[in-house]
Amino acid sequence: MKLALAATFLGATLLAGAASAADKRWDGADDLPVNPLACSAGEANAAPAAKPYDGGRPTNAADKAGKPITLVDVPKLIGIGYFNATSKGMQDAAKALGNVTVKTDGPTEAKIDEQIKFIDNYITSGVDGILFAANDPVAIAPVLKKALSKGIHVVGYDANATPDAREWFVNQAEFNGIAKAMVDSMAKEAGEDKSFAIVTSTFTTPNQARWIAEMWAYAQKCHPKLKWLETVEAQEDNNLSFNQATTLINKHGDKLAGLFGMTSVATPASAEAVTKAKLCGKVAVVGLATPNAMKPYVNADCVKSVVLWNPVDLGYAATYVMRAVVDGSLKAGATSVDAGKLGKLNVVNGSEILLGSPFIFTKQNIKDFDF
Amino acid sequence: MSEVPLRHHAKRVVPWWLLRHETMLALILLIALIVLGSMNNRFLTLDNLLNQGRLTTEVGLIALPMTFIIITGGIDLSVGSIVGLCAILLGYSWKVLGFPLPLAICFSLLVGAAAGFLNGIVITRVKVPPLIMTIATLALYRGLAEGISQARSVRGYPEWFYFIGQENFFGVPAQLWLLLIAIVVSAIVLDRTTFGRTLYAIGNNETAARFSGLPVDRVKLIIYTLSGLMAGLSACVLVSRVTTTRSDMGIGYELDVIAAVVLGGTSIFGGVGTIWGTVIGLAMIQLLKNGLALTGVKGDATIVVIGTVLILSTLVASALQRRREGV
Numbered sequence: 001m002k003l004a005l006a007a008t009f010l011g012a013t014l015l016a017g018a019a020s021a022a023d024k025r026w027d028g029a030d031d032l033p034v035n036p037l038a039c040s041a042g043e044a045n046a047a048p049a050a051k052p053y054d055g056g057r058p059t060n061a062a063d064k065a066g067k068p069i070t071l072v073d074v075p076k077l078i079g080i081g082y083f084n085a086t087s088k089g090m091q092d093a094a095k096a097l098g099n100v101t102v103k104t105d106g107p108t109e110a111k112i113d114e115q116i117k118f119i120d121n122y123i124t125s126g127v128d129g130i131l132f133a134a135n136d137p138v139a140i141a142p143v144l145k146k147a148l149s150k151g152i153h154v155v156g157y158d159a160n161a162t163p164d165a166r167e168w169f170v171n172q173a174e175f176n177g178i179a180k181a182m183v184d185s186m187a188k189e190a191g192e193d194k195s196f197a198i199v200t201s202t203f204t205t206p207n208q209a210r211w212i213a214e215m216w217a218y219a220q221k222c223h224p225k226l227k228w229l230e231t232v233e234a235q236e237d238n239n240l241s242f243n244q245a246t247t248l249i250n251k252h253g254d255k256l257a258g259l260f261g262m263t264s265v266a267t268p269a270s271a272e273a274v275t276k277a278k279l280c281g282k283v284a285v286v287g288l289a290t291p292n293a294m295k296p297y298v299n300a301d302c303v304k305s306v307v308l309w310n311p312v313d314l315g316y317a318a319t320y321v322m323r324a325v326v327d328g329s330l331k332a333g334a335t336s337v338d339a340g341k342l343g344k345l346n347v348v349n350g351s352e353i354l355l356g357s358p359f360i361f362t363k364q365n366i367k368d369f370d371f
Numbered sequence: 372m373s374e375v376p377l378r379h380h381a382k383r384v385v386p387w388w389l390l391r392h393e394t395m396l397a398l399i400l401l402i403a404l405i406v407l408g409s410m411n412n413r414f415l416t417l418d419n420l421l422n423q424g425r426l427t428t429e430v431g432l433i434a435l436p437m438t439f440i441i442i443t444g445g446i447d448l449s450v451g452s453i454v455g456l457c458a459i460l461l462g463y464s465w466k467v468l469g470f471p472l473p474l475a476i477c478f479s480l481l482v483g484a485a486a487g488f489l490n491g492i493v494i495t496r497v498k499v500p501p502l503i504m505t506i507a508t509l510a511l512y513r514g515l516a517e518g519i520s521q522a523r524s525v526r527g528y529p530e531w532f533y534f535i536g537q538e539n540f541f542g543v544p545a546q547l548w549l550l551l552i553a554i555v556v557s558a559i560v561l562d563r564t565t566f567g568r569t570l571y572a573i574g575n576n577e578t579a580a581r582f583s584g585l586p587v588d589r590v591k592l593i594i595y596t597l598s599g600l601m602a603g604l605s606a607c608v609l610v611s612r613v614t615t616t617r618s619d620m621g622i623g624y625e626l627d628v629i630a631a632v633v634l635g636g637t638s639i640f641g642g643v644g645t646i647w648g649t650v651i652g653l654a655m656i657q658l659l660k661n662g663l664a665l666t667g668v669k670g671d672a673t674i675v676v677i678g679t680v681l682i683l684s685t686l687v688a689s690a691l692q693r694r695r696e697g698v
Binding site: 120 | 411413416418426522524537612614617618619620622623660661665667669670671
């Protein structure tokens with residue numbers, strides 16, 4: 001009797017799993033609206049309607065305008081090139097400002113639970129401000145709200161939280177902008193009517209999911225003949241990314257004309273897989289990655305475009321934004337903020353500060369960057 | 372195997388309870404508390420300690436049945452994946468299948484129990500070693516969680532559901548009450564019931580236990596089912612605390628749980644272990660992590676320090692045990 005009951009349950013569970021797994025092409029669906037940009041670069045994109053400030057506010061924050069402040073930076077995880085670069089930007093900004101101390105600390109794996117614990121501990125130990133890159137926009141919200149309620153300033157960068165859980169978010173590039181740059185590059189390099197596949201981190205990582213959803217929407221609108229084979233998960237793991245890319249190459253054979261790498265780990269690993277398979281020039285690799293990791297492949301003509309922003313600038317901007325928030329010079333309703341050597345950055349979307357358009361590294365310019 | 376009864380005999384003639392693993396560990400914990408407390412004045416505050424209790428509840432709930440399982444000489448590596456599966460099914464059955472939330476909670480608990488039951492039935496009937504079976508279901512249950520969720524996070528639960536994960540009840544985090552009750556019940560069951568003594572008998576000598584007419588298979592089936600059920604409960608608490616359901620929830624929990632149980636003096640070879648040892652093991656790991664973070668030790672260095680402390684305290688304890696047994 002008990003056995004039958006358990007069998008029924010597991011059977012039902014298995015069926016549900018199999019049924020939903022049958023829907024193959026995962027398009028990053030997170031049920032949020034997409035907003036694909038216009039197809040040609042010349043066309044003006046409708047400016048988004050100005051939204052009122054929708055960020056949160058700390059309660060009874062100590063007045064530290066112009067005084068030394070101590071910040072903690074909790075990225076998604078520590079020990080990878082990308083967040084080492086944002087961390088370097090923060091140290092640069094701290095040096096330039098002179099009255100800011102920043103420490104970067106976080107989990108060694110990109111796990112929501114671990115990140116929440118780190119932030120919780122820093123609330124207890126007492127800091128003036130928290131800089132974060134969220135592993136999950138909603139899961140991180142309660143602990144950030146707790147920080148705000150204790151008078152700690154909260155500014156996000158790289159990956160957002162729900163707006164009311166932080167004061168400002170420094171947006172490196174808008175999702176639809178990245179999507180356009182990626183898909184346009186792919187259509188140009190692989191061909192308008194070819195097939196491609198995607199290597200991403202995990203389906204649950206919010207940035208990657210949003211980019212893929214926007215890429216899907218933009219491809220349908222502007223490059224409808226591009227064929228989407230499948231999206232595979234590879235964590236933020238070098239070996240796994242290489243294996244997944246190799247599997248895609250073997251599985252789809254001649255059909256595969258392009259690979260997208262969605263992370264700074266997946267893109268060089270995909271390029272390596274293409275190189276090892278001696279398919280340079282036949283399978284295009286387009287992806288998000290840091291220039292140093294991509295230099296060998298770009299210089300060997302195996303990869304033509306690497307899409308990214310400058311993560312050092314991102315960390316730099318986040319620190320300036322935090323300083324401006326503490327000083328009271330960046331208030332709700334402001335339209336721009338001064339970010340030191342980066343000049344003035346614009347406020348978009350209510351409570352986000354835009355770093356700029358995505359940057360495309362090519363053989364011509366990649367040697368000028370070192371991060 | 373003949374040394375096992377001897378060891379137990381030795382334990383009885385030497386009334387040196389002071390040199391028990393758990394007592395030593397409690398002393399080490401006390402020293403750690405004093406040292407860490409002296410290094411940071413925010414560490415030994417009631418607020419911080421209760422908050423750490425909140426953060427450790429999910430792992431703690433699973434560590435209790437894991438103590439039972441390890442005492443029998445078994446292991447359950449699938450608990451982290453069961454947490455993921457139950458969390459997803461809680462969200463999925465509520466949001467997609469339209470179950471009322473209380474029913475969805477019951478459903479996910481039931482699936483947790485069923486997942487544990489499946490482990491137990493294969494381990495006892497097909498005689499697959501627990502290590503192999505639960506490694507297999509570690510992958511299977513995680514795969515199911517990802518397949519069912521299709522990477523869609525479930526959010527926007529009603530306010531009342533956040534009570535267990537975020538609110539206080541008589542000034543103590545709500546989930547900590549749950550953990551305290553579970554601790555007391557588990558301790559009584561292990562120490563004061565035939566069922567509890569059967570676990571030690573199985574761990575010491577399973578064949579002898581069978582010949583003594585103990586219902587070995589039934590007991591094993593019960594503890595693996597219980598382990599799944601508690602993983603399901605842990606999933607509900609976790610979802611309530613972080614307000615969102617993701618298929619990667621609970622990854623790596625099995626290691627945290629087993630570390631706490633083994634540090635608490637439960638022998639991985641079976642036959643030895645207590646609930647209060649597990650509780651000290653849990654507190655030790657959580658407070659070390661927290662205390663080190665508060666004194667400014669960085670995340671990667673914390674892991675190194677904790678690993679070192681774990682090895683040292685196990686070394687001290689086993690050295691004392693050898694002396695006690697006159698080996």
